[in-house]
Amino acid sequence: MSARSSLSRPSADGPVRDGIPEHGRIPRYYAVKVGLLEVIAELGEGSALPAERELCERFEVSRATVRQAVGELVLEGRLSRRQGSGTFVAPPKIVQPLALVSYTEGLRRQGIEPGRNVITLERRAAGPALAADLRIEPADEIIHIERVLLADAERVGLESTYLRAARFPTLLDVFDPEQSLYACLRERLGVVFDGAEERVETVLATPREALLIGTNPALPMLLMHRISWGPDGEPFERVRSLFRGDRLSFMTRLGRVE
Structure with missing residues (x-):
């Protein structure tokens, strides 16, 4: 199953299901965001997030979609940006x-x-x-x-x-x-x-x-x-x-x- 098809199929519960609007279509950026949460869990605190290009290829989406997903995770405190260094997994709140x-x-x-x-x-x-x-x-x-x-x-x-x-x-x-x-x-x-x-x-x-x-x-x-x-x-x-x-x-x- 490709990354694209796996993102299109919601789970029975969990964060993907929570984010599905009533019409049943999952916003692309939100599916990427859920996928990034799994990446964050695997990487651990302080680890650098993969490059934007790599994430685009992994999830088969545009740079704009990846940026929207990453931006929301930064706002939520899951990721942190360091000027000139990149984006990293943030410590717990x-x-x-x-x-x-x-x-x-x-x-x-x-x-x-x-x-x-x-x-x-x-x-x-x-x-x-x-x-x-x-x-x-x-x-x-x-x-x-x-x-x-x-x-x-x-x-x-x-x-x-x-x-x-x-x-x-x-x-x-x-x-x-x-x-x-x-x-x-x-x-x-x-x-x-x-x-x-x-x-x-x-x-x-x-x-x-x-x-x-x-x-x-x-x-x-x-x-x-x-x-x-x-x-x-x-x-x-x-x-x-x-x-x-x-x-x-x-x-x-x-x-x-x-």
């Missing part, structure tokens, strides 16, 4: 828990070394939007900490944290911005996190964000908004975290609803 744990804790549990590059460390007026979220006045001061997030020295995200300055008057004196903020709040300032509300959506990075994270502005990003509060129910922190969708995924555990 980092799994970050959706829980009241810090970025540092989440990565170290997976054997990944976290890191941060400080971009902004300042005190300024809250402004209307932040004031509404933190239940303070627009003229009240907040502490703004903006950092590029690293995983084994690879840039994977950009985090902006806003805290009530009046509640943490000594924070900037005791906080090392290259270390875990949550560890500092708990261990140095005795802060108790009682709860948080978190929202996740997909966005495209702004030109500034893409430059700081080192990603293509066309790649989808995962944007997380979090407001945290203590035992008194008063919000004291708002966090805006932007993560590379090709490198991170999120996990949470759900319980049964009675």
Whole structure:
């Protein structure tokens, strides 16, 4: 059976069947994409993808079809492009828990070394939007900490944290911005996190964000908004975290609803 005929015949289940539209015709690029997933599994992490010409011959399709299939796998984080070197099998995505744990804790549990590059460390007026979220006045001061997030020295995200300055008057004196903020709040300032509300959506990075994270502005990003509060129910922190969708995924555990 030729590569062309094998791509035209869907399996009873699995990714090919999942991608078949109702009219039953498999898009050519999608069949190539499924075939490439098998190639990726055989090659293993860090291996170079065969040359475009070789893939065209293997699947008996045009360069445009191969490029579309490869492009989708790059967007999904299965493949990564290195300028001047080629396309390679990407490492597995980092799994970050959706829980009241810090970025540092989440990565170290997976054997990944976290890191941060400080971009902004300042005190300024809250402004209307932040004031509404933190239940303070627009003229009240907040502490703004903006950092590029690293995983084994690879840039994977950009985090902006806003805290009530009046509640943490000594924070900037005791906080090392290259270390875990949550560890500092708990261990140095005795802060108790009682709860948080978190929202996740997909966005495209702004030109500034893409430059700081080192990603293509066309790649989808995962944007997380979090407001945290203590035992008194008063919000004291708002966090805006932007993560590379090709490198991170999120996990949470759900319980049964009675």
